Structure formats: C-alpha cells, structure tokens
Amino acid sequence: MHPALPFPTGPCPAHDPRVAYIVDDDELVRGALGSLLRSIGLEVRAFDSTEEFLAAARADGPSCLVLDVRLRGQSGLALQQSLLQLARPPIPIVFMTGHGDIAMTVKAMKAGAVDFLSKPFRDQDMIDAVTAALDSDAKRLEEARRLLAVRNGWDALTPREREVMQHVAGGLMNKQIAAEMGIAEITAKIHRGQAMRKMNSRSVAELVRKMEALGVVHGTH
Structure with a gap:
C-alpha cells in the first residue's frame, strides 16, 4: 500500500506557495514544463516516476499534479486510481499524453481529472488547466479548514x-x-x-x- 500524503489541517499562511507537481519520465518534458510553470510564479516539484511522487511529502498550500498517462512502471491512470483510494481527498490532476484516445480521456475525466491535454499542447492551455486545478484545491483547503474550526468548536x-x-x-x-x-x-x-x-x-x-x-x-x- 502506498503511503498516504499528509493532509494539511492547520491554518494556511498567506505566503504558502502554490505548488505544481510534475510526473513525467521524459527529462526534457519535465524541464520545459517546470520552466513554464515557474514563469507564472508557481513552485515546481518534478518526478520521473509515480513511486517517487508518492514517496514525497505534500505541500501545505494549494497544489496540483501534472501527470503523463504513459510512464515506465505504474501508469498515470493507475496512479490516479491509487490516489482515489487514499484516505484523504486526492490532488487535482491535469493529464497529458502523446497517445491519448477517447476512452482514456473519458476514464480519466470520470475519475475526477481537471483536464486532459494532448501533446503537443499550447503553453496557455497548460497554464489555464493548472490554474483551474490550483483554484479548485485552494477552495477545498479553505472549506476543510473552515470545517475543522467548526469541529474544534463543537469538541x-x-x-x-x-x-x-x-x-x-x-x-x-x-x-x-x-x-x-x-x-x-x-x-x-x-x-x-x-x-x-x-x-x-x-x-x-x-x-x-x-x-x-x-x-x-x-x-x-
């Protein structure tokens, strides 16, 4: 069983950076994506495998995952299913692939993916997808912290x-x-x-x- 990523429950400092995780086994793709996302002020953490990503700690602030569908070892779709089985809300995912088909896209979107981009994609399409994913995660975190404050009051x-x-x-x-x-x-x-x-x-x-x-x-x- 994969280790659960830590779920932030404390107050969210205003300076917490927005973090984009990248999982792609192509070093050139990781580098190009990292540069693109850093150019809009995001913190980027890149990994070449799903196992490496799962072993890493999760950021406290809003985050999202830019994930290649086809990887050596566990596939991106398999990672999505693993994250759905964890005891915490899964991270928003933006899928990318050079081999996408309709069935794969439908499966990913039904499982909660924010977007599914075919390579090569426009930089702006990736920026828009990642921004939407981060906005979604920021809203979830705020709602979770609000509910935690209510729970503390009840307790x-x-x-x-x-x-x-x-x-x-x-x-x-x-x-x-x-x-x-x-x-x-x-x-x-x-x-x-x-x-x-x-x-x-x-x-x-x-x-x-x-x-x-x-x-x-x-x-x-």
Whole structure:
C-alpha cells in the first residue's frame, strides 16, 4: 500500500506557495514544463516516476499534479486510481499524453481529472488547466479548514451544552429547553450563550448549518 500524503489541517499562511507537481519520465518534458510553470510564479516539484511522487511529502498550500498517462512502471491512470483510494481527498490532476484516445480521456475525466491535454499542447492551455486545478484545491483547503474550526468548536462544548444545542437546533426556546432538561430557564440561557460563543455562531440558523455540516443534528422537534 502506498503511503498516504499528509493532509494539511492547520491554518494556511498567506505566503504558502502554490505548488505544481510534475510526473513525467521524459527529462526534457519535465524541464520545459517546470520552466513554464515557474514563469507564472508557481513552485515546481518534478518526478520521473509515480513511486517517487508518492514517496514525497505534500505541500501545505494549494497544489496540483501534472501527470503523463504513459510512464515506465505504474501508469498515470493507475496512479490516479491509487490516489482515489487514499484516505484523504486526492490532488487535482491535469493529464497529458502523446497517445491519448477517447476512452482514456473519458476514464480519466470520470475519475475526477481537471483536464486532459494532448501533446503537443499550447503553453496557455497548460497554464489555464493548472490554474483551474490550483483554484479548485485552494477552495477545498479553505472549506476543510473552515470545517475543522467548526469541529474544534463543537469538541470544546460540554455534554450539557451539546444537549442544549440539540434542542436549539430542534427549534425549542429557552423555556422549553429548560423543561425538557429539568433545569432553570436562566441555566438553559447561559448554556446556550456559551455554546453559541464556542461555535462562533451569531444566529441559530448559522449554528444549525454548522451542526448539519458536522452531522451532529439528531433530529427536530
């Protein structure tokens, strides 16, 4: 089994570079692509085999993979399937090939490839494809970090605060929550306020959306 690439979960510094990985067993292609992508300000990490790529650490910031379909050893399509089987979201892939056909393209795109370019391709087509892939990964990372912040807020709640939040999500008012839980109304109000603060929610609607995103809404009244 291939090692899983590390998944960044911490804050994304504004200076994190965008990284383009290149996997191609042709040294001239790797060099030309590297120069092209560096010319638009990207950090480039190039490999001559899928095994070498899989053994490397993944960048914390947005990244994408420019991948040749036909390689010595494991093919590009086989690498795509390996990445899909890992326990983390796969890196966006831009495929390139000099031997592409319709069936191969369809297979790659159905498996989530961002684009499929036939060699020789225009420099601008590669730049556009890589930019789209990086934008997609940046959005995914931002959503993942936002969800992590919500999860941290939920984990910070006490069991009683979580119970109150379930009732809030179910549409109950403080007085009804107090009756359901056998506590004073002021106590229910305090728990609710503390939980809303920990969850960084300014409204019940915002709170419920966050709870739904975490999958912790147990039902409504």
